[in-house]
Amino acid sequence: MADNADHIDGDDNEDVRAQQNLIKIKLKSSEGGIYECGLTAAKMSDLVKNMVESLGTDAVVTTEPIILGNEAVTDAALKKIIEWVEFHWDDPPVDHDFEDEKDRRNEELSHWDKQFIDVDDQALLFDVIAAANYMDIKGLVEVGAKHICSKIRGKSCQEVREMLKITNDFTAEEEDAIHKENAWIYAKD
């Protein structure tokens, strides 16, 4: 999941990452709340990573918090996001030596991730996903996406609309036409 552009292999790199995660930086939500996060964990966000790289680590550690201005980054969403990156920062990176690691896309979520993302408050769930997307944390967006897909798998259009609070903006005629075109998929054998 982590983007290892440098191919430094082995224990050293792991140690550096662990050391760096002891350094805490501050993240500020769009609601003004300020939260601490390990540096390596925070850099799972490409947005934060780019800011840290352009400002320099020292500046980030000693000065103002990093401001996450997008409205989806509420206090509650940011807390969830920090929980996720603090759990996942030491995940093994995708090993490009093996073809099957590309298949991780199709893997089911881990037990931990399932519990993490199973949030009753749908507004918060969507905030977390939108905030993760804004902060460019690909792994977390994927967790959110897989969660939503697992909820709507096998459901009818109407059930999905109700669940995800989507307005049906097709006219009755348009909807009929699509239904007709796709009739074969609804047919039970």
Add this chain to the structure above:
Amino acid sequence: MAQQTKHKKTSLETTDDGNEDNKQQPQMYAKDTLGRFGDDLSALIVSYLSLEDRIRLECVSKQFQRTVFGSVVDITLSDELMQRLLTNGKTINTQLLATIAIKCPNIETIDCRGMRSYIAYIPRAIKTFRDNCHNLRDIYCNVSKMSGQTMHTLWPMITRIGYKTFDDNTSDDKTSDDAYRQALTHCHRLSKLVVNGLLSVFKSTSGPLLAKNLLKCQLNYYSNYYNTRHLSAFVAHNQSLRSLDIKYIEYKNNKSLMEMCGQLSRLTQLRELRLGLDVMTDDDLIADFLHTIGVNCKLLKRLSLELFSTQKQINVQTLDSLRYYRQLKRLDLRFNATADEIALYPLRHCRRLTRLDIHFRRMNANVLTIVRKSCPQLQYLCIHEAYSLSHIPPLQEIYYSVLIESQPKTDLSDNDLNAMLSSSPKLKTIEIRVNNEKKFYSK
């Protein structure tokens, strides 16, 4: 970018400005509706749906319709899908296939290896997709009854061939073999092949080789005179091989196994080697084999050995040649013998191992202690626990996940496993599989 920075600065100073910015957005959505997401994010979210779900849910909303099909890059043509596309239960409805192809213009790969009953329709189906999906590059199939005019232009698109399927209707093996060989001569871009025996990829017993420059191959090797020669020719023209899965059958004497080993050691580009031996072997031979391959195939990242040993206990020397496998990242060992910690000492040479799969007749907990000490980067451990493992030592700082495949009765209790979890800070899940039932332990 500059505008974004400015936006952040204003929102830093006065919150009012920030709110006003929000109001300028074209439409305000409630926070708990999926409609609040833009098309890009919406497309990403629905990209984990199956094709069937995508088609069924197309009429949820206009945004769904716009975003649900773009991420379809692979399609599997199965019997179930084809059955649904039949008109009057008889012929395939090409119009419906074309509708799918038009909806999913980004398809790059078609996999029809799983198809059994509707193979005859494959050429027409592939053609429909080729005409509508301009990024189509790879087709995976099992060569069988596919023939005819249409196929002639399609063979060069086939990059991967799975098992040769045996046609139930005709018992004429010769015709089917000939069709298979004929097909191979047209597949110029073939890179991955599963084949029963080497003979199938030669035009005739003494004829030329039909599959060259492969990247990946899975085959059975029958030790006899012809096959030794065939293997030599196959190896000579497939120096490109990155991955080989070979099963050795009908073992006659130690010499023929070592001959095969000598041939395989010429494949110096191999990254993955999987070897299954169908016969009893003594440990010296295994040691020789490991030595020859290790010294020559220096790029190996994955090694898998499955064999029956004549000895009850794995010798101290058997795995010693693991010292030549310093690049190895994945190792599977399946021996029907007992392993103790001394036999596994050589694992310390493989410090890059990230995955280890061990399957012994019996082993003790000390084996796991050695594993823990030897492989600092291990992420994944799979233990096939047949009989005797009564406890698991602490596995600190190493594992990402542990899979234990166990006999119906295991001596490991929930307490053991929970203790293991709490004493191993990085361990995220333990999966126990007993008779296909899965049980998870996690934090």
